[in-house]
Amino acid sequence: xxxxxxxxxxxxxxxxxxxxxxxxxxxxxxxxxxxxxxxxxxxxxxxxxxxxxxxxxxxxxxxxxxxxxxxxxxxxxxxxxxxxxxxxxxxxxxxxxxxxxxxxxxxxxxxxxxxxxxxxxxxxxxxxxxxxxxxxxxxxxxxxxxxxxxxxxxxxxxxxxxxxxxxxxxxxxxxxxxxxxxxxxxxxxxxxxxxxxxxxxxxxxxxxxxxxxxxxxxxxxxxxxxxxxxxxxxxxxxxxxxxxxxxxxxxxxxxxxxxxxxxxxxxxxxxxxxxxxxxxxxxxxxxxxxxxxxxxxxxxxxxxxxxxxxxxxxxxxx
Amino acid sequence: xxxxxxxxxxxxxxxxxxxxxxxxxxxxxxxxxxxxxxxxxxxxxxxxxxxxxxxxxxxxxxxxxxxxxxxxxxxxxxxxxxxxxxxxxxxxxxxxxxxxxxxxxxxxxxxxxxxxxxxxxxxxxxxxxxxxxxxxxxxxxxxxxxxxxxxxxxxxxxxxxxxxxxxxxxxxxxxxxxxxxxxxxxxxxxxxxxxxxxxxxxxxxxxxxxxxxxxxxxxxxxxxxxxxxxxxxxxxxxxxxxxxxxxxxxxxxxxxxxxxxxxxxxxxxxxxxxxxxxxxxxxxxxxxxxxxxxxxxxxxxxxxxx
Numbered sequence: 001x002x003x004x005x006x007x008x009x010x011x012x013x014x015x016x017x018x019x020x021x022x023x024x025x026x027x028x029x030x031x032x033x034x035x036x037x038x039x040x041x042x043x044x045x046x047x048x049x050x051x052x053x054x055x056x057x058x059x060x061x062x063x064x065x066x067x068x069x070x071x072x073x074x075x076x077x078x079x080x081x082x083x084x085x086x087x088x089x090x091x092x093x094x095x096x097x098x099x100x101x102x103x104x105x106x107x108x109x110x111x112x113x114x115x116x117x118x119x120x121x122x123x124x125x126x127x128x129x130x131x132x133x134x135x136x137x138x139x140x141x142x143x144x145x146x147x148x149x150x151x152x153x154x155x156x157x158x159x160x161x162x163x164x165x166x167x168x169x170x171x172x173x174x175x176x177x178x179x180x181x182x183x184x185x186x187x188x189x190x191x192x193x194x195x196x197x198x199x200x201x202x203x204x205x206x207x208x209x210x211x212x213x214x215x216x217x218x219x220x221x222x223x224x225x226x227x228x229x230x231x232x233x234x235x236x237x238x239x240x241x242x243x244x245x246x247x248x249x250x251x252x253x254x255x256x257x258x259x260x261x262x263x264x265x266x267x268x269x270x271x272x273x274x275x276x277x278x279x280x281x282x283x284x285x286x287x288x289x290x291x292x293x294x295x296x297x298x299x300x301x302x303x304x305x306x307x308x309x310x311x312x313x314x315x316x317x318x
Numbered sequence: 319x320x321x322x323x324x325x326x327x328x329x330x331x332x333x334x335x336x337x338x339x340x341x342x343x344x345x346x347x348x349x350x351x352x353x354x355x356x357x358x359x360x361x362x363x364x365x366x367x368x369x370x371x372x373x374x375x376x377x378x379x380x381x382x383x384x385x386x387x388x389x390x391x392x393x394x395x396x397x398x399x400x401x402x403x404x405x406x407x408x409x410x411x412x413x414x415x416x417x418x419x420x421x422x423x424x425x426x427x428x429x430x431x432x433x434x435x436x437x438x439x440x441x442x443x444x445x446x447x448x449x450x451x452x453x454x455x456x457x458x459x460x461x462x463x464x465x466x467x468x469x470x471x472x473x474x475x476x477x478x479x480x481x482x483x484x485x486x487x488x489x490x491x492x493x494x495x496x497x498x499x500x501x502x503x504x505x506x507x508x509x510x511x512x513x514x515x516x517x518x519x520x521x522x523x524x525x526x527x528x529x530x531x532x533x534x535x536x537x538x539x540x541x542x543x544x545x546x547x548x549x550x551x552x553x554x555x556x557x558x559x560x561x562x563x564x565x566x567x568x569x570x571x572x573x574x575x576x577x578x579x580x581x582x583x584x585x586x587x588x589x590x591x592x593x594x595x596x597x598x599x600x601x602x603x604x605x606x607x608x609x610x611x612x613x614x615x616x617x618x619x620x621x622x623x624x
Contacts, residue, residue, distance in 0.1 A: 162528075164548030164556050169566060170574050174527035174547040182501050182533060201485075202528040202547070204496060209498040223485045223494040224526070233407040233487060247490045248403045257402070259491050306505070309498045310463065313456045316402035 001272075004061045010050065013043040047269045055220060056244035060226055062218040063197045064160075067272035069279055070129075071098060071113035071156045074196065077276070078283040079104055079111055083117035085145075087138060091171060094135030096127045096163070099142045104154065105287055112139050112207065113156030116197070129198075130163035133176035136206050140176075142218055143191075152190040155207040160225065162203035177206045184209035185305055188298030192289045194264070194282055195219045195251075196271075212289040212307050214262040215251035216282065218270050221260070223248035248317060256265045258315040262289065328329035347371055363583045372520060372540050372583055376422070377429035377444035380479060384442060391431035393441065395426075395464045398456030403490045403546050418450045425581055427452050427482070428461035432468060436590040436591035436603045441469040447521070447562040452482035454526050455489040459496035462530055475513035480531040484524020497529035504533045513597040515590065516544050518568070518577070536593055538579045538586070539568035545576075 003011040016037035020032040054062065062068070074083055099112035114131060114294035139155075146153045157181035162173055184191060184207070193210035197223030203304040208221070215221060224232075226244035231237040254260045264285050271278035293301065325533045344353045349371035359366075363383055364373040382388040405411040419425065427449040443454045443465040452458075452605045462478070467478040496558040507514045516534030518527075520543035528547050539545060546566040556563060564570045568580045581589050 074345075091363040162547065164391065164552045166553060166557060166561060166565070169553065172532075172574070172576050174545075175532040175576060177528040177547070178501070178530075181498050182504070183528060184503055185498065187418070187504055191560045201494060202525050205494060205497045205525075206528075221491060223490055224487055229487055230569055235418075242407070246403070246405050246407060249491065250502075254491055257491065259495060309495065309502055312495045312499065313398055313450050313459070314404065316399040317404060 002065070002067055004058075004065065006058055006061070007050065010046050013039055015206045017043065018211065025094060031088070041190045044268075051218075055241070056220075056247070056250050057226060057241040059218050059250050060198075060220050060240075060244055062270045062272075063220045065270060065272045066088045066118070067275075068197055069271055069275045070118060071196065072114040072118075073275065074156055074279055075102070075111055075130065077279045078286070080106075082111070085142060088134040088141060090134070090137060092132075092134045094127075094132050094138055095125050096129050096131040096159070097135035097138055099150070101145075102276075104283075104290075107152070107290075108149075109290075110142050111153055111156070112142050113196075113201075114159040114207070116158055127139035127163060129159045130161060131159065131203060132163050132168040133171045133173050134163065134178040136162075139207065140180050140228050143180075143183045143187060144266060144307035146189055147187050150189055151158055152192065152293075154189060154290075155191070155210065155288055157193060157204045157207050157221075159200045159203045160198055161200035162206075176287040177202045177222070180206035181209050185309075186302070187305075188301060190290055190293040190296070190301060191305070192286055192293075194286060195221050195260075196282065200225065209309070211293060211301060211308070212262065213260045214264055214282075214285050214289060215254065215260050216264050216271060216278065217251055217266040219251060220249040221251075222247050222275055223256055253317065256315065256317060258312060319478075322562075323519050328559045329377045340623075348373065363584050370541065370582065372542065374447055374481075374520070375583070376448060377424075377446050377479070377593075380444050381429065381431050381433075381442065384435055384590075385431070385433040386435060386437065390431040390442075392428040393468045395428070395430060395461045396456065396517075398460055398464075401488075402456070402492055403488070405488040405490065408601050414450065414488065418465045422446065422449045424449055426457040426461070428458045430461050430468070432467045432472065432474070434453055435587065435594075438591055438598070438600065438603065439472065439474050439596055440477055440594065441465055441472065441474050442477045442479070445481045447481040447483075447519075450486065451484075451486065452480075452526075453486035453493070454482055454496050454500075455486035455493045456496065457497045458486075462496075462500040462503045463515070469512055470506055470510045473512065475515065475598060476507055477515045477517065477590060477594075478530065478534070479517045480526055481517055481519045482522060482524070482526040482531075484526055494525065500530040501533065504530055513594060515593065516543055517586065519543050521545070523547070523549055532576075535597070537577045538581050538589070539571065540583055540586070541568055541580055545571050 007253045017036050020036045024032045025032045073290045082102040084100040114129045115126050116129035117126035191210040193208045193213045195215040203308045226240035227237045229243040230239035264281050267274035347366040350369035353369040362499045364375045381390050401411045427446045513535050515536050518539040522531050522545050571577045572580050
């Protein structure tokens with residue numbers, strides 16, 4: 001379990017409790033039960049307190065937590081018969097984007113998501129979840145498959161953003177993102193999207209232009225990273241706390257703005273503290289949101305999506 | 319010291335200096351350094367007469383030249399909620415807006431107009447880089463939607479001139495939402511079977527490139543325009559190596575298959591007329607300067623009522 005910077009006091013208490021228990025195991029005569037229970041209580045109170053009202057910047061940190069469940073974890077746990085499909089039929093297979101056909105509650109669906117990787121090796125392999133044009137083109141191909149065979153599409157968004165590299169630019173990063181967003185809008189099948197961690201700018205939009213968009217309670221969705229925004233508008237990347245606040249990138253603010261449809265509650269202390277519970281909640285929400293669109297025909301689905309985006313912006317936080 | 323030097327000379331001097339003389343009669347080309355006479359430069363659409371460098375041009379100046387006789391009618395754009403996020407960095411967003419409006423004399427970063435170009439009815443939209451870097455916020459999104467709706471209503475093609483540093487950060491997520499929103503506008507044109515031509519001008523970057531600016535039926539760029547998703551500085555920081563000469567410039571993109579054409583601003587109008595008339599199944603245009611249409615364009619009824 002990795003602790004975030006603002007969780008340091010918690011790390012201390014939980015550390016002490018663990019130490020006590022370890023000592024008790026080594027020395028049978030010691031009775032630490034009462035003391036350990038008191039520490040546990042203190043830790044749990046502190047945890048509740050810390051997570052009660054997380055600032056925008058802290059939410060960014062939680063959203064990026066290395067132990068937070070990633071796309072692959074959700075796919076493994078929620079879907080059956082997952083059959084990965086690879087490649088953009090043009091240049092390469094982008095490992096930052098995973099996807100394929102699978103069953104959700106026995107129903108065949110297409111699932112696509114960005115995967116950040118869970119250790120050094122897989123992080124490099126997955127390019128930290130930053131897709132290149134091939135990734136978006138793979139997603140387009142999978143969405144077309146879904147559209148043809150009338151399968152709903154589920155996308156799981158978790159990316160710092162599209163990869164800013166030389167090759168990515170040369171192979172049309174902008175065009176690939178634009179076409180992927182366009183494909184989302186053209187689908188005659190339901191598209192449900194969940195932001196499970198970071199929804200980084202255009203790289204996220206390309207997947208999240210959905211009929212229904214849900215966000216985990218402590219995930220973020222933003223036009224630019226707080227660090228990037230701070231270095232441009234404040235001319236100081238260290239002002240990321242202020243920038244995070246100003247950007248209104250939390251699930252709670254985005255719900256008020258009408259940008260997202262649903263907030264998925266996370267276990268106390270964030271999805272990383274109880275991964276199974278977080279994954280199960282996401283699964284439940286995806287099933288519910290897909291169920292809401294049962295019986296809608298192709299044109300109704302397309303129109304609903306369009307109307308939603310055309311009307312966006314009528315709500316403000318003013 | 320006498321009466322003449324103490325009183326008359328200063329008086330005469332002040333009289334002369336107060337005369338209405340435009341300050342920038344001459345402008346230096348940013349590229350080759352040649353001093354260019356302002357009238358000559360304007361006549362050449364802000365393209366350096368010496369080296370062909372394309373300097374910035376405002377939407378209004380562009381439309382003055384694009385539409386026959388410089389006559390066009392602005393298409394009304396719905397005003398969005400002002401400062402929806404109550405955004406504040408070192409300055410308040412409304413203050414930044416006011417400053418931009420004062421500097422440019424425009425309401426926002428995009429101008430939409432309808433009129434005729436070489437006798438061909440069109441709707442055109444142009445982004446204004448001088449207005450907060452042409453940044454895409456709610457207004458720009460509304461402008462693109464309004465342009466597409468008007469084009470569909472009149473059965474006309476849409477020509478869009480892009481120029482932007484990207485999304486408008488002060489509108490946060492709502493600026494990001496203009497990517498799908500503007501794409502809905504592109505879809506409307508597609509469904510109506512109407513041409514959507516994008517002219518990418520310097521610079522077109524970020525979320526703008528990654529949405530409506532890359533979805534044209536025909537993609538034309540002005541020479542040497544910077545066109546990219548991530549800017550060269552960001553990429554150099556990421557990959558820590560020097561980028562090749564001309565990287566992300568119009569000609570480089572053309573070489574990499576990302577554009578249909580690179581066309582000089584001075585040739586653009588004729589080329590657009592030629593392309594649009596073919597795509598619209600109209601007879602070839604009579605080339606050259608045409609007089610302004612007798613009646614200003616807006617009186618025209620939608621095609622389906624005819």
